[in-house]
Amino acid sequence: xxxxxxxxxxxxxxxxxxxxxxxxxxxxxxxxxxxxxxxxxxxxxxxxxxxxxxxxxxxxxxxxxxxxxxxxxxxxxxxxxxxxxxxxxxxxxxxxxxxxxxxxxxxxxxxxxxxxxxxxxxxxxxxxxxxxxxxxxxxxxxxxxxxxxxxxxxxxxxxxxxxxxxxxxxxxxxxxxxxxxxxxxxxxxxxxxxxxxxxxxxxxxxxxxxxxxxxxxxxxxxxxxxxxxxxxxxxxxxxxxxxxxxxxxxxxxxxxxxxxxxxxxxxxxxxxxxxxxxxxxxxxxxxxxxxxxxxxxxxxxxxxxxxxxxxxxxxxxxxxxxxxxxxxxxxxxxxxxxxxxxxxxxxxxxxxxxxxxxxxxxxxxxxxxxxxxxxxxxxxxxxxxxxxxxxxxxxxxxxxxxxxxxxxxxxxxxxxxxxxxxxxxxxxxxxxxxxxxxxxxxxxxxxxxxxxxxxxxxxxxxxxxxxxxxxxxxxxxxxxxxxxxxxxxxxxxxxxxxxxxxxxxxxxxxxxxxxxxxxxxxxxxxxxxxxxxxxxxxxxxxxxxxxxxxxxxxxxxxxxxxxxxxxxxxxxxxxxxxxxxxxxxxxxxxxxxxxxxxxxxxxxxxxxxxxxxxxxxxxx
Ligand code: GCU
Numbered sequence: 001x002x003x004x005x006x007x008x009x010x011x012x013x014x015x016x017x018x019x020x021x022x023x024x025x026x027x028x029x030x031x032x033x034x035x036x037x038x039x040x041x042x043x044x045x046x047x048x049x050x051x052x053x054x055x056x057x058x059x060x061x062x063x064x065x066x067x068x069x070x071x072x073x074x075x076x077x078x079x080x081x082x083x084x085x086x087x088x089x090x091x092x093x094x095x096x097x098x099x100x101x102x103x104x105x106x107x108x109x110x111x112x113x114x115x116x117x118x119x120x121x122x123x124x125x126x127x128x129x130x131x132x133x134x135x136x137x138x139x140x141x142x143x144x145x146x147x148x149x150x151x152x153x154x155x156x157x158x159x160x161x162x163x164x165x166x167x168x169x170x171x172x173x174x175x176x177x178x179x180x181x182x183x184x185x186x187x188x189x190x191x192x193x194x195x196x197x198x199x200x201x202x203x204x205x206x207x208x209x210x211x212x213x214x215x216x217x218x219x220x221x222x223x224x225x226x227x228x229x230x231x232x233x234x235x236x237x238x239x240x241x242x243x244x245x246x247x248x249x250x251x252x253x254x255x256x257x258x259x260x261x262x263x264x265x266x267x268x269x270x271x272x273x274x275x276x277x278x279x280x281x282x283x284x285x286x287x288x289x290x291x292x293x294x295x296x297x298x299x300x301x302x303x304x305x306x307x308x309x310x311x312x313x314x315x316x317x318x319x320x321x322x323x324x325x326x327x328x329x330x331x332x333x334x335x336x337x338x339x340x341x342x343x344x345x346x347x348x349x350x351x352x353x354x355x356x357x358x359x360x361x362x363x364x365x366x367x368x369x370x371x372x373x374x375x376x377x378x379x380x381x382x383x384x385x386x387x388x389x390x391x392x393x394x395x396x397x398x399x400x401x402x403x404x405x406x407x408x409x410x411x412x413x414x415x416x417x418x419x420x421x422x423x424x425x426x427x428x429x430x431x432x433x434x435x436x437x438x439x440x441x442x443x444x445x446x447x448x449x450x451x452x453x454x455x456x457x458x459x460x461x462x463x464x465x466x467x468x469x470x471x472x473x474x475x476x477x478x479x480x481x482x483x484x485x486x487x488x489x490x491x492x493x494x495x496x497x498x499x500x501x502x503x504x505x506x507x508x509x510x511x512x513x514x515x516x517x518x519x520x521x522x523x524x525x526x527x528x529x530x531x532x533x534x535x536x537x538x539x540x541x542x543x544x545x546x547x548x549x550x551x552x553x554x555x556x557x558x559x560x561x562x563x564x565x566x567x568x569x570x571x572x573x574x575x576x577x578x579x580x581x582x583x584x585x586x587x588x589x590x591x592x593x594x595x596x597x598x599x600x601x602x603x604x605x606x607x608x609x610x611x612x613x614x615x616x617x618x619x620x
Contacts, residue, residue: 146214
């Protein structure tokens with residue numbers, strides 16, 4: 001039984017022994033000596049591991065001045081006062097932070113849409129919940145966090161276990177040294193304050209939904225376990241599956257096996273000099289994954305006492321000149337952009353039902369492709385895309401004007417890329433890693449994103465690298481010559497002819513000059529319309545006007561010979577503080593083809609017709 005020695009960077013109160021004993025039993029914990037928290041780790045396929053879910057109601061305390069973590073001289077407290085979970089008789093120090101009387105917040109969920117008083121809240125909120133646990137021999141246990149926006153700190157039984165920055169990627173905190181048999185409790189502080197040196201930075205065109213926005217659970221692994229693995233179809237050898245497995249804590253004798261039972265494909269792997277186990281196995285009769293045949297195979301990877309059982313599809317993606325080849329054949333990506341906004345209830349989308357509703361609408365639209373903007377989406381979305389056969393553009397939130405000169409910001413962007421790719425690298429649906437959206441064209445930005453692109457290629461040479469660029473104009477000609485294009489395999493570009501510039505018919509007389517012989521994806525175009533608002537097609541904000549934008553855009557896009565995909569902006573209306581127009585937007589960006597309440601607008605049917613008749617875009 002560990003006694004927590006009271007230590008507090010601020011005032012060091014007298015804490016009677018009974019408090020310390022109670023702390024050791026997890027009843028309360030006060031500032032204590034924290035075993036050094038470990039850095040969060042990436043675990044591939046974490047959602048495929050048996051887990052003890054910690055989803056549900058967590059006690060919550062809103063703490064706008066972060067007094068639960070910082071003293072009155074703004075020194076960080078080792079474990080803060082926030083852990084005095086229950087007022088005790090004879091307490092001799094403040095008991096403001098008493099979780100036992102606090103209201104709950106649902107996890108997973110943003111806090112903004114749970115309480116009217118939190119809709120605009122930007123700052124720290126504390127979460128706490130109890131859980132029982134039974135430690136096992138030779139077993140490590142991680143606190144798995146699907147996402148916490150934007151900065152987060154975690155304690156178990158009063159011991160700090162990790163902290164994390166980044167609001168859209170999953171991470172895992174090793175809590176093996178802090179859990180004990182029986183009653184335990186976890187505390188989290190999540191702070192959605194926006195930061196100039198953040199990724200993303202201060203400005204975005206989406207609601208700053210804060211909180212434990214994706215599922216939280218405990219996952220158990222053996223002392224030596226498979227933390228990352230990559231499984232893909234060889235681009236050069238027919239029906240050969242290759243990849244690697246990394247084993248954390250591998251001993252020399254670790255034996256690694258890879259198997260696809262349905263194909264009777266099985267092989268053992270040998271370690272390379274980086275401790276990664278490489279494998280390469282013939283898989284006769286393999287059915288390739290594609291939007292028409294989203295075939296997934298059970299894949300079992302074992303290493304010593306550890307085993308992961310994943311569901312993986314096998315396909316290849318590459319470019320040839322200005323073509324995109326899926327499984328060696330040219331394809332046109334009939335897509336739509338999607339924010340992680342929950343249909344109907346709004347707030348962060350994070351359940352299988354949310355994702356199947358959104359992707360079901362995309363399928364109904366005639367899509368084979370979705371741009372999951374502007375940040376990595378929940379694993380539930382990627383699993384749904386794998387199942388439903390939708391190709392995915394996944395995006396790192398390097399959005400608009402970051403501090404591109406700041407090496408710390410580059411490190412944060414790389415960390416989020418590591419987490420995004422490390423977690424989601426085996427989804428057949430993902431074909432494009434997007435580095436950025438609409439960044440200003442200057443040398444610092446270009447160097448920053450070139451570095452990211454090189455890092456992404458090193459992490460995953462099996463996919464294509466893209467970004468959504470801005471375009472410039474000379475008279476009636478739009479020009480794509482952003483120097484960043486050199487670093488990309490596929491060039492994405494955003495343009496809003498008919499909304500932010502010119503009337504819809506302006507598209508009819510717009511020409512395009514593309515300075516790259518690479519595949520193009522128009523990653524955004526569109527305009528706002530309030531569902532149910534009707535008028536002439538010259539009346540902005542009406543469904544008729546939005547439909548007119550789409551009709552004229554489609555005509556223009558068909559005059560861009562190397563266009564190989566499109567993801568108009570966007571599937572569903574989403575909440576944004578930049579969109580206040582009363583009676584029309586009411587703090588929603590209304591460029592959705594569907595309202596947040598599921599009402600399909602006229603433009604939905606314009607695009608659906610074009611997709612169903614293959615009337616827009618050519619694969620070659
Ligand atoms: C930009 C940006 C989107 C934004 C959209 C709009 O291109 O990429 O995030 O929502 O335009 O203005 O609606």
